[in-house]
Amino acid sequence: MHEMSVAHEICRMVAERLGRDALADVVEVGVVVGDEAGIVADNLEFCLEALLSAPPFAGARPSIERCAGPALRLSYLEVEDGSPETAGAGAAA
Amino acid sequence: MSVRTIQIHGDVMARNDAYAERIRRRLSDAGVAAFNLISSPGSGKTTLLERTLERLDREIPIAVVTGDVQTENDARRLERHTARLVQAVVTDGGCHLDARQIHDAVGALDLSEIRLLFVENVGNLVCPATWDLGEAAKIVVLSVTEGEDKPLKYPTAFRRARMAIFNKIDLLPYLEYDLDAAVGYARQVNPEIETLFVSARTGEGMDGWYDFLRARVAGREAA
Numbered sequence: 001m002h003e004m005s006v007a008h009e010i011c012r013m014v015a016e017r018l019g020r021d022a023l024a025d026v027v028e029v030g031v032v033v034g035d036e037a038g039i040v041a042d043n044l045e046f047c048l049e050a051l052l053s054a055p056p057f058a059g060a061r062p063s064i065e066r067c068a069g070p071a072l073r074l075s076y077l078e079v080e081d082g083s084p085e086t087a088g089a090g091a092a093a
Numbered sequence: 094m095s096v097r098t099i100q101i102h103g104d105v106m107a108r109n110d111a112y113a114e115r116i117r118r119r120l121s122d123a124g125v126a127a128f129n130l131i132s133s134p135g136s137g138k139t140t141l142l143e144r145t146l147e148r149l150d151r152e153i154p155i156a157v158v159t160g161d162v163q164t165e166n167d168a169r170r171l172e173r174h175t176a177r178l179v180q181a182v183v184t185d186g187g188c189h190l191d192a193r194q195i196h197d198a199v200g201a202l203d204l205s206e207i208r209l210l211f212v213e214n215v216g217n218l219v220c221p222a223t224w225d226l227g228e229a230a231k232i233v234v235l236s237v238t239e240g241e242d243k244p245l246k247y248p249t250a251f252r253r254a255r256m257a258i259f260n261k262i263d264l265l266p267y268l269e270y271d272l273d274a275a276v277g278y279a280r281q282v283n284p285e286i287e288t289l290f291v292s293a294r295t296g297e298g299m300d301g302w303y304d305f306l307r308a309r310v311a312g313r314e315a316a
Contacts, residue, residue, distance in 0.1 A: 002187070002188050005187075009108065010105055017101060017103075027096055028096075031105075036248075036252070038220055038223030038249055072106055073103060073105060074101050074105055075100075075102060076098050076099060076102075077099045078097070078099075079097060079099060080096055081095040081096060
C-alpha cells in the first residue's frame with residue numbers, strides 16, 4: 001500500500017546518484033524486492049513506470065528482481081554510454 | 094545504442110532506518126523502553142492502552158504516540174487516562190507510521206519524564222511490519238474475533254514481533270475460534286514469539302502484560 005512512497009524514494013536515490021543533468025541518460029532502473037519487504041512488486045513497478053516516464057526522467061524502465069527475505073534495494077542503473085562514470089560507493093551507507 | 098550498468102545496491106529503507114537508529118539511541122540513553130503496537134483495525138490496541146495507562150501510568154510514566162489515517166480519536170480517548178500529552182500522527186491516507194514521523198514526535202517529548210513509550214501504529218497488519226520506528230520491540234495485537242490463520246496470512250508482522258497479544262478472550266465462549274491453532278500458526282512463523290492472552294475489556298490476563306512491561310522498564314534501569 002505504500003509502494004508509491006517507496007517508488008519516490010527510489011527515484012530520489014537515482015537522482016542523487018547521477019545528478020540531475022544526467023537523468024535523461026538513464027534507460028533502466030534495477031530494483032530488488034524481497035518477499036518479506038512488504039511490497040507488492042507489480043504495484044511498485046507500476047508506480048516506477050509512472051514516475052520514470054515524467055520529467056526529470058526520460059522514460060527509463062523499471063526492472064524488478066524478486067528474491068527471498070526482507071531486501072528492498074536499488075540494485076543498478078543502466079545508462080547510455082558516454083554519460084560520466086562516477087565509480088565507487090552506492091547511494092546509501 | 095550501447096548502455097553500461099552502474100551498480101548501486103542501495104537500501105531503499107536506509108533513510109528510514111537512519112532515523113530509527115537515532116530514535117533508538119535517544120530512547121536508550123534516556124532509559125525509555127519503547128514498544129510499537131501493530132494490528133489490524135479493531136483488535137483493541139486503544140483499549141489495551143487505556144487500561145495500561147489506568148493501571149501503570151502513576152507507577153511507570155508513559156507516553157503514547159498514536160497513528161491513524163484520519164481523526165485524532167484514539168489520542169483523545171487515551172488523554173482521558175493520563176496527564177501527559179498523547180501525540181496524534183494523522184497520516185492522511187498513509188498506511189503506516191515511518192521513523193521520521195516518530196522522530197518528530199519523540200523530539201517533542203521530555204524523555205526525562207517518562208520510562209515507557211508506546212507507538213500505536215495505523216491499524217494494518219501489512220505495511221507497519223516493515224518499518225523500523227526505533228522501538229525496542231514490535232508487539233502484534235490480534236483479537237479472537239479474527240481468523241485463526243492471521244499469522245499465516247501476515248507472516249512478516251508475526252515474524253518481526255517479539256510478542257503476540259491475543260485480545261478479547263472474554264468472547265471465546267461465544268466463538269468457534271481455535272486458540273491453540275492460532276498460537277500454533279504464530280509459532281510456525283516465529284518460534285520465539287511470546288504470547289499473552291487477555292481481555293482488555295474485563296482485565297482478564299492483563300496482569301501478565303503489566304508484569305512484562307514492569308520487567309522491561311526495570312531492565313532498562315538496570316542497564
